[in-house]
Amino acid sequence: SYELTQPPSLSVSPGQTAGITCSGHRLGERDVSWYQQKPGQSPVLVIYEDSKRPSGIPERFSGSNSGNTATLTISGAQAMDEADYYCQAWDSSVVFGGGTKLTVL
Amino acid sequence: VQLVESGGGLIEPGGSLRLSCGASGFTFRIARMNWVRQAPGKGLEWVGRIKSTEDGGTTDYTAPVKGRFTISRDDSKNTLYLRMNSLRTEDTGVYYCTTDLTVNYAFDIWGQGTMVTVSS
Numbered sequence A: 001s002y003e004l005t006q007p008p009s010l011s012v013s014p015g016q017t018a019g020i021t022c023s024g025h026r027l028g029e030r031d032v033s034w035y036q037q038k039p040g041q042s043p044v045l046v047i048y049e050d051s052k053r054p055s056g057i058p059e060r061f062s063g064s065n066s067g068n069t070a071t072l073t074i075s076g077a078q079a080m081d082e083a084d085y086y087c088q089a090w091d092s093s094v095v096f097g098g099g100t101k102l103t104v105l
Numbered sequence B: 001v002q003l004v005e006s007g008g009g010l011i012e013p014g015g016s017l018r019l020s021c022g023a024s025g026f027t028f029r030i031a032r033m034n035w036v037r038q039a040p041g042k043g044l045e046w047v048g049r050i051k052s053t054e055d056g057g058t059t060d061y062t063a064p065v066k067g068r069f070t071i072s073r074d075d076s077k078n079t080l081y082l083r084m085n086s087l088r089t090e091d092t093g094v095y096y097c098t099t100d101l102t103v104n105y106a107f108d109i110w111g112q113g114t115m116v117t118v119s120s
Helices: none
Strands: A010-012 A018-023 A033-039 A044-047 A059-065 A069-074 A083-090 A094-096 A100-104 B002-006 B009-011 B016-023 B035-038 B044-048 B060-063 B067-074 B079-084 B095-098 B115-120
Touching: A010 A018, A018 A083, A018 B044, A044 A059, A059 B044, A069 A083, A094 B035, A094 B044, A100 B002, B016 B035, B016 B115, B035 B067, B035 B079, B044 B079, B060 B067, B060 B095, B067 B095
Parallel strands: A010 A100, B009 B115
Antiparallel strands: A018 A069, A033 A044, A033 A083, A059 A069, A083 A094, A083 A100, B002 B016, B016 B079, B035 B044, B035 B095, B044 B060, B067 B079, B095 B115
């Protein structure tokens, strides 16, 4: 079965750029989505089709996908961006990465 | 646009439970609907999906729940269901219904989730 691998955690200082990676075999050939989940809340779609932002998602969120790695980039991370982030792709079924806990402090 | 889950609770191993997800604000009958779960302190796990009735209403499931869980829909009630049989302790978690309303396989609408606890 297809697998997506994310680092368990990432820590950045406010205002720095956070890059969360997601790795999978030939992932660049698939569309990747990213979700933000804050404690006690439902996930929120922040990036779809590798790099597109849904309405209402701040411009500091961007995405890329090439080769075996997709990256969610948060430029000028803020305290409110502290959350768990999950990548997701479609193989023969929906696959989620294990999630990355982003700390901003 | 809203999804509201209900039906969660405490159930003993081997028991059964049916979750519901009420939809509003969009054309439910043409939506492909999914269930995603999250064990306590763990990541997201896709449970399964059901296509729209006009696309055949077919279902797909993740391997751990195949043969035990059944997804169905009632378009007249704008409601999605998840029937869970032979429940195991590892099925414990929050169950979300979600749909890819705008873009295929990008889940842009999520419910608030309903908690299922399988324990004796």
